Amino acid sequence: MDIMPILERIKTRLQIGENFVPKPLPPLPVMVEEARQEWLNAQSYYNMVSDEDLIDHAVYLMRATEKKYMYLLKQARHAGVVYSPYAEKPYEEKDKNEIVNH
Secondary structure (H helix, E strand, C coil), X not given: CCCHHHHHHHHHHHHHHXXXXXXXXXXXXXXXXXXXXXXXXXXXXXXXXXXXXXXHHHHHHHXXXXXXXXXXXXXXXXXXXXXXXXXXXXXXXXXXXXXXXX
């Protein structure tokens, strides 16, 4: 079995990945709100699960989403972000690293 064609295909696929440009992250307030929604969805899932085999998964998911939400909240507090999903335009981007409230 000749391994060279396989290695060439792998090399080609890796080279395609070199041109990949990742999307920029959304603003921190948006990430916090998305994480909050994920956490609330995980709590609902936990409350609706009835199969014993899925209970562990629901608990894991709920804990993981809570940790993510708490981490992002902490980051937002350290960055001085004050955000309300009910505000019309809660923030504007001055530059990519700073979010200023109205």
